[in-house]
Amino acid sequence: MSRATPATAALEKAGVPFSVIEYDYDPNAGQTGNHAAASIGEDPARVFKTLMVMVDGRPACVVVPVAATLGMKKVAAAFGGKSAEMMPPPDAERSTGFRVGGISPFGQRKRVRTALAQEALAQPYVVINGGKRGYLVRLAAADAISATGAVTADLLA
Template sequence: MSRATPATAALEKAGVAFTVIEYDYDPGAGQTGNHAAASIGEDPARVFKTLMVMVDARPACVVVPVAATLSMKKVAAAFGGKSAEMMPPPTAERSTGFRVGGISPFGQRRRVPTALAQDALAQPYVVINGGKRGYLVRLSPADAVAATDAITADLLA
């Protein structure tokens, strides 16, 4: 496989099996995760978005189904914090090395604590951003957890 992004390079280095899925990214599509799921003909329950958050002023990464709503209270609790908020997009881009719309939990510039929605474990595979807009990777939920050293938790509202 080619090392198309830092995310796929990190997956290869970790020995994780994955498949690349590309689609035409539309920045005007509104909810880009739902657009991605529709573009590749995949059940939105299997397509996950990567969100960067601040928990008690410390960066963290959460990976949740694209159609789901995040509960900041549950995010804070998952990381043992008191409060959580979305990381501003410019900060997320600097922290991860990826552009918004192409942020992946794999191969980030700075490794941060990561949580994967426990819903992922019920799926035979998950589809997560592969490090650039319009570029996804399909892999097992267990491999996603292993590659990011993630915890799994109830993160949804």
């Protein structure tokens, strides 16, 4: 497999089986996750977006279905915190080493606490950003959990 990004290199190092799916990223598509799902012909329930948040002032990563909306109180609770807010995009890029639209929970510059939406467990596989725009990885939810040390939680509004 190609070591195309820090995300795929991290998955390979962890011994996690995955496949790569590439598509034409459109920065003007609006909901980029929904655009990705449509572009690859995948059920949006299986395509997950990676969002960076701040929980009680500390960075964290959440991975949720592309069509879903975060419940910030639930996000805070998943990490044992009191409040959560979205991390500003420039901070997310600096923290992860990835550009917005290409942020992956795998191979981030600095490992942070991660939560995967419990909905992932009902899917035969999940599709998550592979570390650059237009580049996705398909893998089992259990493998995504093991590669990130994620907790699974109710994160949706």
